[in-house]
Amino acid sequence: MPELPEVETIRLRLRPLLVGQRIVGAAVRRKDVVGFPGGSAFRRGVVGRAVTELGRRGKYLLVQLDQGFELVFHLRLSGRLEVVGSGREVEHERVRFELSGGKALSFAEPRALGRVYLVRAGNYPQALAGMLKMGPEPIHEDFDAAYLRERLRGRTAPVKNLLLDQRIACGVGNIYSDEALYRAGIRPLRRAGRLGRPEVDRLARALADVLRDGIKWCGTTLGDGRYRLPEGGTGSFQERLAVFGREGERCRRRGCKGVVRRQRIGGRSTHFCPVCQK
């Protein structure tokens, strides 16, 4: 669930809590959540390092450490990062980092699908191949209509599937892809290579806009409450969703009588307004 806006929100909130802190201890409570390196090298490598900055690439959160190291987190579906008092227990905690200030950074992940990696900054191992192949950030200038047109040209897969491909546009997940397609007025099942130039133009803009809006509203906390801010609060973009999670409800556009439909595309549930999206 954490997509680009959620990870960016987490980054902004965690930054003042982590930068300047030194990791004085680490406990790996579940080994398979550490993606790299294996064995005790992860714990040995991370202890003693100080946090210098927090970055983000797509859905990855990058915790820069001194001496050229970097902790890379991917929260996948249900991962959570929280700074807690040193004694406090956290449900589903997989890895805990004790901090010099007396608190701890807790990485909790009920489904154990999320991962944390310790690498040389910018030097990603095979286990993190996704980082090397990742496409541009849709909210940066190097992502524009011309680029998207080039990447979609000739492709026969549904446009929805390609929006989820991190090699084309990183950071986009199921929620924001549906919302971007709604804003662009494009049905998710349309074959990507068949979109007209004005449609791709709208899509490129909609993607950037919806992700920026998501950041502005601190991300989307759905009913399950899995995504939370590091301080425990919720995002508020869920109140602004046009289609995601609104199956059977009326389209939000003024005067539109459409009812939001849900359909499985590429194994994922996909939402759209049959009136607004062509």
Place this chain on the structure above:
DNA sequence: CTTGTGTCCTGTAGGC
């Protein structure tokens, strides 16, 4: 290369 399907993982919702 492209596309579609299965797998990982576990908590939860819904059916009977």
Place this chain on the structure above:
DNA sequence: TGCCTACAGGACACAA
């Protein structure tokens, strides 16, 4: 009430 199944979804492996 309790059991069972389907589903949630991001990334990746793999088959065609």
